[in-house]
Amino acid sequence: MANLTKDLFIGLSNNKFLNENAKRWGFRLGANKFVAGTNIDSVIETIRELNGNGIRCTLDNLGEFVADKAESTQAKEEVLRILDVIHSENLDCHLSVKLTQLGLDIDHAFCVANMREILRKAKGYDLFVNIDMEDYSHYPQTLDVLYTLLGEYDNVGTVVQSYLFRTEEDLEDLKKVRLRLVKGAYKESEDVAWQKKEEIDRSFILLAKKRLLGEAFTSIATHDHNIINELKRFIEENKISRDMFEFQMLYGFRTEMQFDLAKEGFNFCTYIPFGNDWFGYFMRRLAERPQNLNLVMKDVFYT
Ligand code: FAD
Numbered sequence: 531m532a533n534l535t536k537d538l539f540i541g542l543s544n545n546k547f548l549n550e551n552a553k554r555w556g557f558r559l560g561a562n563k564f565v566a567g568t569n570i571d572s573v574i575e576t577i578r579e580l581n582g583n584g585i586r587c588t589l590d591n592l593g594e595f596v597a598d599k600a601e602s603t604q605a606k607e608e609v610l611r612i613l614d615v616i617h618s619e620n621l622d623c624h625l626s627v628k629l630t631q632l633g634l635d636i637d638h639a640f641c642v643a644n645m646r647e648i649l650r651k652a653k654g655y656d657l658f659v660n661i662d663m664e665d666y667s668h669y670p671q672t673l674d675v676l677y678t679l680l681g682e683y684d685n686v687g688t689v690v691q692s693y694l695f696r697t698e699e700d701l702e703d704l705k706k707v708r709l710r711l712v713k714g715a716y717k718e719s720e721d722v723a724w725q726k727k728e729e730i731d732r733s734f735i736l737l738a739k740k741r742l743l744g745e746a747f748t749s750i751a752t753h754d755h756n757i758i759n760e761l762k763r764f765i766e767e768n769k770i771s772r773d774m775f776e777f778q779m780l781y782g783f784r785t786e787m788q789f790d791l792a793k794e795g796f797n798f799c800t801y802i803p804f805g806n807d808w809f810g811y812f813m814r815r816l817a818e819r820p821q822n823l824n825l826v827m828k829d830v831f832y833t
Pocket residue numbers: 661662663664689691712713714715716751752753754755778779780783784800801818819
């Protein structure tokens with residue numbers, strides 16, 4: 531049953547018709563629980579409040595699977611403006627971007643050129659840009675783009691997913707690169723990815739420990755208290771410097787725990803999605819945790 535629900539929401543997240551139309555609906559179905567606002571200006575106060583509580587942020591201007599060059603160019607222009615706002619408002623923030631929003635499905639060189647422009651501007655402001663990892667069909671291209679950019683910029687990193695068999699091996703090539711570690715949000719085939727929660731969790735813990743003993747910064751991105759507690763013990767036992775990692779969670783999830791981890795003195799970063807292209811992101815959150823539906827049902831029936 532849980533798998534069926536997951537498949538249903540993942541299916542909906544990829545539905546082009548619904549994704550396109552949802553842009554015109556405004557926030558519906560309770561999406562405002564997990565999406566912080568419609569544009570950068572509408573999330574500045576949220577960021578300030580989090581920063582005031584010792585929490586840094588990473589901003590995601592929602593959008594993915596763009597097939598039109600003009601739309602990708604517009605997305606890039608918005609990202610450039612977001613960088614200006616982060617800088618001028620002195621926010622403790624970095625950026626998260628999706629390459630399929632910036633032209634990965636259109637033309638590799640066009641996507642790289644967009645990223646170069648973003649990284650150049652971010653570098654001028656001393657800001658970091660993280661490339662979100664999308665589904666497996668985009669995985670090799672995403673790493674290709676990353677490796678090209680790493681030859682020119684040091685303010686870029688990406689995400690690795692513990693459900694993929696190949697991640698452990700890929701970490702060898704990525705050992706000097708700043709990374710976010712996640713479990714993985716897409717539906718992948720059993721040829722390339724673990725399917726059972728226990729296997730994905732075991733892999734997450736193994737990869738997190740490897741990274742924590744390594745030489746580059748890692749964002750440990752999970753809402754799973756069991757994993758966080760195990761890693762906290764590991765960090766303590768191995769005297770790992772708190773400067774070498776942070777915990778990350780998504781906006782709207784386990785907010786109390788987010789504040790508690792920051793109060794305990796851990797570096798903490800909240801991932802803040804915003805924008806009109808919310809449908810796919812929102813459906814993936816429902817796929818991960820059907821209980822999230824309880825949170826939003828009230829909005830469906832009472833607004
Ligand atoms: P789950 O496996 O969903 O939950 C484990 C356990 O934690 C649950 O059984 C429950 O006991 C507890 N729990 C979880 N959530 C809650 C809650 N809200 N309230 C109470 N208890 C809860 N995926 C990608 O593929 N690419 C990305 O680039 C990417 N970026 C991400 C960035 C961030 C900051 C985060 C947090 C996630 C990102 N993800 C990304 C999504 C990720 O891959 C997972 O799909 C998602 O985080 C769900 O897995 P989980 O580790 O949080 O724990």
